[in-house]
Amino acid sequence: MTSKRRLENLAKLPTEQLWEIFNQGKTPDFEKLKGWEFRGWNAPFFAKLMGIQKFQKGFFVKEGKVPFGYNIPQKQNAADQPWECRPSNENPKRFGFYSVKKVEPGGVEDKHPQALILNYGDAKNSLFEGAFLRDYVVQVDPDNDDLYLGAAYIALGPARIFSNFFIIERLRQHQFKG
Numbered sequence: 001m002t003s004k005r006r007l008e009n010l011a012k013l014p015t016e017q018l019w020e021i022f023n024q025g026k027t028p029d030f031e032k033l034k035g036w037e038f039r040g041w042n043a044p045f046f047a048k049l050m051g052i053q054k055f056q057k058g059f060f061v062k063e064g065k066v067p068f069g070y071n072i073p074q075k076q077n078a079a080d081q082p083w084e085c086r087p088s089n090e091n092p093k094r095f096g097f098y099s100v101k102k103v104e105p106g107g108v109e110d111k112h113p114q115a116l117i118l119n120y121g122d123a124k125n126s127l128f129e130g131a132f133l134r135d136y137v138v139q140v141d142p143d144n145d146d147l148y149l150g151a152a153y154i155a156l157g158p159a160r161i162f163s164n165f166f167i168i169e170r171l172r173q174h175q176f177k178g
Contacts, residue, residue, distance in 0.1 A: 007169040025138025033059040038168035071096035097123035146170040
């Protein structure tokens with residue numbers, strides 16, 4: 001019996017191995033994401049310097065039908081320490097909203113057809129909140145609905161420039177409605 005991979009396993013891998021895992025990943029089922037928050041880890045060294053290494057993502061249905069999500073800033077402690085929402089776990093700040101869609105072939109966002117795209121440009125975010133971000137997310141293992149790998153891109157007009165990998169792992173249910 002093999003053990004399930006975890007966020008901590010992927011966080012230690014070099015970019016080349018993350019690309020291999022990402023390219024073999026499968027399209028996540030939004031129904032298994034909605035109503036949940038995921039602890040997140042930005043892989044590159046600069047994320048720690050910028051105070052964004054740890055984060056949290058949540059998924060919900062906006063206006064009863066549109067797949068959407070958000071981010072929650074976290075206390076920037078070690079990976080083996082608990083994820084702690086800012087300003088508090090009881091009153092988290094939700095920001096950096098994004099739409100969630102399947103990648104459509106032939107579109108400007110079709111870089112990774114096996115992924116879901118988290119499009120921050122669809123949510124009227126400011127530049128500070130990431131309006132220029134496009135995240136492509138895959139399920140790492142077909143039999144593990146708890147672990148996902150994301151490739152973050154910067155959108156400059158029709159161009160998409162790879163920024164970094166991030167990992168998200170199921171953390172807790174939420175009741176946020178948007």
